[in-house]
Amino acid sequence: MKEFNRRDFIKSSSIMAGISLTGTTSIPLVLSGVDDHIKIALIGCGGRGTGAVVNAFESGQRVKLVAMADAFQENIKTSYDNLLKKYGDKIDVPDSRKYVGFEAYKSAIQDADMVILTTPPGFRPLHFEEVVRQGKHAFLEKPVAVDIPGVRRILEAAKMAKQKKLNVVVGFQRRFQNNYKEAVKRIHDGLIGNVVAGQVYWNSGGVWVRPRKPHQTEMEYQMRNWYYFNWLCGDHIVEQHVHQLDVANWIKQKYPVSIQGTGSRAHRTGKEYGEIYDNFAIELTYDDGSVIYSQCRHFEGIHNRVDETFQATRGRAYISAGNQAILWDDKGNEIFRHNAKGDPNPYAQEHVELFDAIAKGEYRFQDIEFSAYSTLTGIIGRLACYTGKVINWDQALKSNIDLSPEVYAWTANPKVLPDENGFYRVAKPGIVTEPFI
Secondary structure, X not given: OOHHHHHHHHHHHHHOOOOOOOOOOOOOOOOOOOOOOEEEEEEOOOHHHHHHHHHHHOOOOOEEEEEEEEOXXXXXXXXXXXXXXXXXXXXXXXXXXXXXXXXXHHHHHHOOOEEEEOOOHHHHHHHXXXXXXXXXXXXXXXXXXXXXXXXXHHHHHHHHHHHOOOOEEEOOHHHHOHHHHHHHHHHHOOOOOOEEEEEEEEEEOOOOOOOOOOOOOHHXXXXXXXXXXXXXXXXXXXXXOHHHHHHHHXXXXXXXXXEEEEEEOOOOOOHHHOOOXXXXXXXXXXXXXXXXXXXXXXXXXXXXXXXXXXXXXXXXXXXXXXXXXXXXXXXXXXXXXXXXXXXXXXXXXXHHHHHHHHHOOOOOOOOOHHHHHHHHHHHHHHHHHHHOOOEEHHHHOOOOOOOOOOXXXXXXXXXXXXXXXXXXXXXXXXXXXXXXO
């Protein structure tokens, strides 16, 4: 990505409607509690949010959960009850600090020094803006947006977070995983030369479905099945496969100039799968002519694969989430193999390093732009497959297609609604391109 385009992209966010982020200017390095605990608020109380709180509790710092917020009250109850069983001494969340509804996040943020954002990703820009406005440190689960206007909002909020010296970590845990860190360092040091090609994969069997219940509004149904609607999820190429796209960009130390690909609904075609595809295959072309191939799919009962391979001018590399990392020279000789013995859990390590910085009053985590641009890579990949077009990075930056509803309320309608038979519109490459680009 050319530097002037990066600047223009961030600058263009100033035209986006959004809340003011200038309400709080001090850095909250002095903890607000009467003791020396770091007070945290959980926004989004599903399984991932509950797991992130556990990681915070086990970070080695004095941490206390003081507020919880979710659109659904039962999510708060389930999360609270599960945490209380093992971590009762670390929990101080009376009913008065259990906030329910679309506006609940604002109140929960007020009670904390640090905020965990683990709602469906469609809410991430809105919630991160408020975190920064109130001047709190944060952990954001990936991805950080589902559309290009949302990416612009994240980048604008990130600028203010830097000014306020807020520590912000995004859940790209591979960047905290030793086998990835060691392999990437050696690649960047030139051990196997310049990376000219690569293949990255997340092929798995898909995720849950929650059947529609009588008397549910359309908003509630989509919220409970958030994985199948782009305004909440971004499709699985954004929500899940963004990990591998981030590794590709990390390895290349840049972002693609164009993306093209193909995708479809081949197997998961029922109305319960909303509007998303079940497979994507894209090519990321970088400004040096190198091409990285990306594949992700949700097919049940087939071979699964979640890893990355790269070819370079003097060798090749293999890395996987299973703590493997191997580098070979151009004659096929193994020149590096990661020893995973004793490696920390990367999901835990994110929080170990983040809470260590907060506890010591240090400003360590200041660059979340990579997470925004890797999210953007996934969004452009989705658009390329939905439309059947080659999409240039510069072209995509101009998109103002905002997927979010006009109003957040249980009686309001999302922008995508089912037809008379209960099916949702699905992108058809070469036939229907609006409003996908």
